[in-house]
Amino acid sequence: MTKKELQKKVSKLVRASFKDGRILELQVTRSIKVLKSLPRHEAIHGLSEYLKGIRRNERKHTLYIETVVPLSSAQIKKAKKMAEKKTEITKVLVSINPDIFGGFKLRTGDEVLDESILGKINQVKEVISG
Known part of the structure; x- marks a missing residue:
């Protein structure tokens, strides 16, 4: 073969x-x-x-959520519902990461939605250093 x-x-x-x-x-x-x-x-x-x-x-079907503080089940459901607009989610993994300062990061497969304060700081840094 x-x-x-x-x-x-x-x-x-x-x-x-x-x-x-x-x-x-x-x-x-x-x-x-x-x-x-x-x-x-x-x-x-x-x-x-x-x-x-x-x-x-x-x-592809696992939603990874990173936050600074623990999320309520309602917040997790809302994040899952938002991610399911693009793909079916069968598993949700939540992790606490104090390094992101605030906000959250969602990841499914290769797609990342970074709404963390650290992510915003890095975006500003990229624009300034051009």
Whole structure:
């Protein structure tokens, strides 16, 4: 099997391992069995790429919230609702980060919404230093 064919197979297995942004454990088990049945060097590469794909896809559907103070459940729901305008959110992780001084940062996949005071300071710094 060529590298391109293996990559195509892995991509197909990753897509099949998710439904509505949620991981299908049974499908993951089946996919791993399929990849393990390949010749050793292809199996190792395939499993590695499959794991990367699963993690990448899971990050797309996870909302990471950074704030200085703990959020209420209503605030978390509001942030989730806002993020769900772009993608379905299946998991929310909240972390406290005093380094951002105030405000919040939301991240899903590669997209970041930085409404923190530190983020605003950095924006001003970039404009000034041009």
